Every structure is written in structure tokens, then in C-alpha cells.
Amino acid sequence: MSLLDKMRAIGRDSAGVSITEFAIVLPVFMTLGMYGAEIAWMNAAAMEASQVAIALADNASRLGQTDNSGVTPTISTDDVASVLTGALEEGRNINLEGEGRVILSSLEAHPVTGKQYVHRQQCKGNLKKSSSHGKPDPLGSALSGIANGLALGKTKVTAPAGSAVMVAEVWYTYKGLFGTMFVQPFTMHEQAAVIVRDNRNLTPGIGNAKSSNDC
Template sequence: MLITSAASASWRSRARRFAGLLAVTSGRLVRDKSANSLIEFAFSMPIFLTLGMYGAELANMAATSMQVSQIAMALADNSARLGQTDNSAVLPTILDPMVNSVMSGAMKQGTTINFQANGRVILSSLEQTAGGLQYIHWQRCKGNFARASAYGPLNYGNTGTAIPGLGKNNVSAPAGQAVMFVEAFYSYKSLFGNMFVKNAVISQEAAFLMRDRRDLARGIANTTDCT
């Protein structure tokens, strides 16, 4: 089949018009910058969103850790004040109802992080034996999170195992006095699963020397509820 010169000219003319239209359209697209901001936002949004979520996770963990620390500090301080208002002629004693009240106060303080269900406080009375040994005279716990003391149970240090004290700094009790030593544990649940921070156990410690002198030989029962 032969192609006539007229048909060939018509085909070349259509090709030139199409090429011209393509060039004009391409030029307009190159000059059109109306969607630049949208494209830049689409590329940057995942980065800023990830950074924001990571920052929120770290801030929440830091705030929770600080609150657990405040619970431990307040409990140790309040426990050291037990019996301080007793104006009797004999040395004041510490009774179980007193200890129960400050332990309940610690749970109340941790309401915002549901400390009762996810945490535990361990209050140990660190004292000194007649022979000068440090030991845990009595111990009380509260909170549903199963956790044992990192330093020993009731009567630890008075059963053949000598201890220099409690805590990282080996806090010790002077003769005839007691140190209220608190361990606070909290099971932290991450905001975004394991994306940034894995679930962890936050632990804090606090210790206060008992205000004034107390009759340590009687009063509170030499038992434990840390089971």
C-alpha cells in the first residue's frame, strides 16, 4: 500500500501539533509550584509524627518515674513521723494502724497512675541489734504488683547474715533508732507498645531517720505482709 505525499504531510502536521502541545503542557507543569508545600508536608509528616510520639513516650515515662519517686519519698517521710505527736511521758510506739494509714496514703497518692494495681511499696524498719548489727526489724508491703524487697525479708541481718545497711549507699540505723526505708516498684506500660520503649519496671528508693526517739521493742507486730 502506497502512502501519498498528502497523507504524509497530514501525519507530520499532526505530529508537530502534538509535540507542540506536549511542550506547552510540560512547561506549565514545570512552572507550576502550587503543590510544593503539600508534597513537602507529605514527606515530612511521618518524620515529625514519629519524633512527636517518641517525645511523648519519653515525657510520660519521666513523669511516671518522678511520681513513683515522690510516692517513695512521701511514704518514708510520713513513716518517720509516726508517733511524733505523742505527748505521753513514755517513749512513743509505732502501731500497725499507724503504718496502715501511711501505706494507704501512698496508694492514694498514686491514683493518677493506678499505683494500687500496677505498683508496690515495701516499707522496712532498719534497726540495730544489741550487738551492733544492722537488720530489718519489721516489714510491710502494699500494692498488687508482685515484687519482693531487693535487700531482704523481715529479720534479715539478724539471722547469721550480716548486712552493712540498705540501699545503694548502705544506709544504716544508729543505735536505739530506726530508719524508715522504702522501695517503690511500678510496672510501666508504654504508650505505643514496643515501638519506642519496652514495658519496664520503674524502681525508686527513699530513706528517712525516725523523728525523735521511739520505743522499738514494743508496738508494731514483728510480722510481714509481703507475700
């Protein structure tokens, strides 16, 4: 058989065509599947961080509700630390404690000037991030008060006189499911705010000291 006849025979041979085609398209489908899994996991992480922020603000707003005494409850740093610990536990699936930080700020209206200011602030988590709303003013001087409240996205949040708004922030560094193949590490920032549900003692310096965990 001549070389030309052998080449024609090879051209007519259809054995192994399916395997060859599968081998060609497999890397494409694997890449698309991995990319889809990356996007899904990234969205799931963002949703979990958002849910943690909402739960943290809501839980902080309810502190003191179980106090049945006739005295207006004062919230201590230990009380706030408990809800921060709960937030980190809720975010365990995304390793929020190791790769993130939860920050709780108390936005209040100064009783004299009426200015909005961050009275106290506590945080937990290994990520070195500060609140986007600045440092607290535990003495209540409100010298650098926020005239128009805090901006949470397109929404302005202000605290009514004699009350407070619990502002929760969640910072989380997302690292790709497949390393840096599809996405470089970046930091998510989710926020939520809930007004306190009951009367609360907001007296400066009483149970409102800043946590030893510097924010």
C-alpha cells in the same frame, strides 16, 4: 500537544507543592513529637515514683509524733498501713496501686549483736515484687544480719543503736504512652531512707508484726 509538551507543563506546574511537602514531612514530625511525649511521660513517672518513696520514708519516720502521752509510742501495723495507703494515693496519677508496689522496711541495729537487720516490713500494691533488702526478722534474732547496713545506690545506710531507719521502696511497671511503639514495659525501682524523728518502742513482737500483705 505532544506527550513531551505535557510532561514539560507538569514539570513547570507549582500548584500543590506546599501540600505535597507537608504530607512528606508530617509523619516525621509526628513521630518525633510522639517520641518526645513518651520520653517526657516516662521521666515524669520516674520522678513521681521517686517523690512517693521520699514521702513514704519521711511520713513513716514521723509516726508517733502526735502521741502526747509520757509513754514511748509503739507503732502498729495499722499505723504503717495508713502511710502505705497514702503513698498509693499520692501515686494515683501513674496508677501506682495497680501497676506498682510500695514497701516499707524498718532497718535497726540489734540491741545485743549490733548487727543491722530488717526488723519489720509491710507493703501494698498489686505488683508482685519483694523488697530488694530481703525478708524481715520480726523476732530480732539477727542471725542473718546485714553487717554493713543497706545499700541505697552508692550510699550505705545504717541505723543507730536504739533507733531505726525507715527504708521505703517503690516498684512501678512503666507501660508506654503509645504502647510498645517506642519502649517495652519495664519496672522502675526507687528508694529513700529517713531516720525516725522521735523515740520509738522497737521491742520485738510489740506492735511490729509483719503485715498480712506478704512482701
